[in-house]
Amino acid sequence: MLRARALAYAQRRAAEGVRVLDIAGELGLHERTVERWLATAVTTARALVPVRIVDDARSPSNFDGAVVLTPSGLRIEGLDVETLCTLVARCG
Structure with missing residues (x-):
């Protein structure tokens, strides 16, 4: 729950144009952690x-x-x- 709140905060701040380094400092996290969270959130969104x-x-x-x-x-x-099998095989 806390991670989800921190991620939402990081996403809002990033959308405002704040650097990841600054966001990480605000959250008390390492910059790479925030980068990974932001990258993962983008790639897993449906x-x-x-x-x-x-x-x-x-x-x-x-x-x-x-x-x-x-x-x-x-x-x-x-x-x-x-x-059906032929069609599925063609579509992959």
Whole structure:
């Protein structure tokens, strides 16, 4: 919890144009620690993406075929297994 508050403070100060060395001094931390926290926070942030909710009358009992949801969020459904495997292999 304390680290999250310190990171939020460091992000605000960095956005104001304050040098990392000065931010580290304000927090009582080593400059490299603050640099690492700021770099990690930027690289692990996930973007919000718009979604659309649709009414889907299908249910598992009346739907034939496989459904695949890839780690990137691509959803593939309604294909036979052979075609699905070919498509997934091509998409990576």
